[in-house]
Amino acid sequence: MIEVYTDEYFMRKAYDEAQLAFDNGEVPVGALITCNNKIIAKAHNQTEVLNDVTAHAEILAITAASNYLGSKILNECEMFVTLEPCLMCAGAIKWARIGRLVYAASDDKSGFMRYGKEVLHADTKLEFGVMHDECSKIITDFFKVLR
Numbered sequence: 001m002i003e004v005y006t007d008e009y010f011m012r013k014a015y016d017e018a019q020l021a022f023d024n025g026e027v028p029v030g031a032l033i034t035c036n037n038k039i040i041a042k043a044h045n046q047t048e049v050l051n052d053v054t055a056h057a058e059i060l061a062i063t064a065a066s067n068y069l070g071s072k073i074l075n076e077c078e079m080f081v082t083l084e085p086c087l088m089c090a091g092a093i094k095w096a097r098i099g100r101l102v103y104a105a106s107d108d109k110s111g112f113m114r115y116g117k118e119v120l121h122a123d124t125k126l127e128f129g130v131m132h133d134e135c136s137k138i139i140t141d142f143f144k145v146l147r
Helices: 007-023 055-068 087-096 132-146
Strands: 028-037 037-043 076-085 101-103 125-128
Touching: 007 028, 007 037, 007 055, 007 076, 007 101, 007 125, 007 132, 028 055, 055 076, 055 087, 076 132, 101 132
Parallel strands: 076 101, 101 125
Antiparallel strands: 028 037, 028 076
């Protein structure tokens, strides 16, 4: 049987990473990077455990994918992330030249889209909304617990 990998399949795997972050008291964001439909990197926020404000899921996934491929340029790769990347992460996605970015939930407060798609590399394809409701809910639930 040939398994078909869809955006929802990969976003579900990113959501699993977000759940790990949630369980560890981190803001529940998960990211993964694929190349030729193969997961080559996955990560979740680790800013608290690493005591590092830059340890966002996207940054950690880019580092892992670059190490895996032996290249800082990831133009053949796709990134799936459960929450719209912040401006810092969008900059990293730009410099890595990620070929395609798919994010689930919007982040009206801190997301890069408030500055426009131009923040990304011109060749990066952008899609959003895959598993929006589930990924929005885990963020909302996390902050309800904090308050």
